[in-house]
Amino acid sequence: MSTDDQTDPRGVMRNRPDSVDVLASTVISVLRDRQAVSCEGLRQFVLDQISSRVLSKKHFAPDVVLAELRGYRLSVDAIIDLYVPAAARMLGEQWVDDKISFADVTIGTMRLQALLADASGASCVDHKVGAVRLNALVVIPQNEQHFLGASVVAAQLRRLGCEVAMSYDEDHGALTARLINDVPDLVLVTCGRLETLPSVANTIQVVRKAVGNDPTLAVGGACQVNKQRVMEITGADIVTSVAEEAVAHCLKYVNSPSTS
Incomplete structure (x- = not known):
């Protein structure tokens, strides 16, 4: 009895729709972008997301953005110490390069300040019993x-x-x-x-x-x-x-x- 085997000896499907190849390429591209890091060693995809959120013309909800960042497996401390300052520098660089206006920088910075406030509220205090409280x-x-x-x-x-x-x-x-x-x-x-x-x-x-x-x-x-x-x-x-x-x-x- 003959069989209609669509797999060649290397395990690749024959007659595969072009859309499957396009989807696979897109997924690989997205994953590659998410793994790219900035010159500071931070995930560039996350920095771009923060920049997009704080420059958006839509309503900005810092609690929602914080939850989104936490979904990328970022600790609250990393958001405070690394990503917020890096995002602020990105705003400054875009302004110097004349890509955004001073008003955009001002609004973006205020939104980063709101994000920082929410993150600070979620941060854990490291204070040992009996230690001096400065x-x-x-x-x-x-x-x-x-x-x-x-x-x-x-x-x-x-x-x-x-x-x-x-x-x-x-x-x-x-x-x-x-x-x-x-x-x-x-x-x-x-x-x-x-x-x-x-x-x-x-x-x-x-x-x-x-x-x-x-x-x-x-x-x-x-x-x-x-x-x-x-x-x-x-x-x-x-x-x-x-x-x-x-x-x-x-x-x-x-x-x-x-x-x-």
Whole structure:
């Protein structure tokens, strides 16, 4: 009895419809795109999705976008620490390349801020029983536009168990009053541009004058090229954009017997 075997010796189906090949190619292409990584080692497909969501003309629901990102097997910490900052840089690059308008950047940044807030609410606090609970203040000085980056650092500090307050664009009088009312253990001043280092130095002088040398003073942001030089200019105790490093430096003095 003859059989109508549609498979050749290599196991490939003969007379297969062209649509099957097209579908297979599409699936392979999509999978390849999803595996592609950015220059920062992040999944480019996810970054493109975030960019698309925050630039969309449709209603933006941060909780829905967060759930979508979690569906890509991303941890909340990775979203906060890696993907939100990378998406913000993508917006800036697209604006510089004249692909989007300044209004688009502004709206996109505000949406990333909302996404960050939702992610921060879902993040787990790492605070061991009996551990020192630091009081931290993140300062965005006047004329700085580094609010999103400062919010990322604030979220990281909260995850480390710190109580965090934020000072945004306060004049020196308001900042002094805040510090006198509630002296923090750690003050982290953001610096988005090297050109604003003198302003950051003035802010640190205001902090020193208000509360002395008690708080650990950290400077973070885009001023990481020559850390020693930045410390000399600003009078900071440490220059870092890593929340864990700032907290560790602060704890050395909080836990020191000489401070008791």
